[in-house]
Amino acid sequence: MDKSVVSELPGAQAVTHWFGNWPSFHDAEVISLFLARKGSSVLRVYPYNPQKPATVEFVLEDVTDIELYDFSYQNVIFGLDVEAAIDQNGDKVYRLTLAPCYGVAGRIDAKSLRLELSPGKSPE
16 A cells, blocks of 8 residues: 555545544445446445444546456455556556455556545445
8 A cells, every 4th residue: 555645635634534544444345336437436435443434435537447356245355455556558547456355356547536434334
């Protein structure tokens, strides 16, 4: 995890403040994934933290590449990594990597990334 990349993301400070530090997303559950050809795509993740329940939304603008597999009725990840990368056109992108545990895993590259925090238990 590149903490300098995470710290520059809009909304990251709210996530860090809520959880007390940047969550590891170990055993977090992917609640939903909405992909759009243009505009915003959203990955909703519910980190396992019984003392501070919240949903974290990763809002990705202009997805440039994606490689996902094993989406299931339950999607628990081993971890989530955010880093800066260079895409096939030589442009800077943000890369979200979902480490496999049970269900969905893979990576998503996007030109822009911001975070939104929704405190409280997951509605699902």
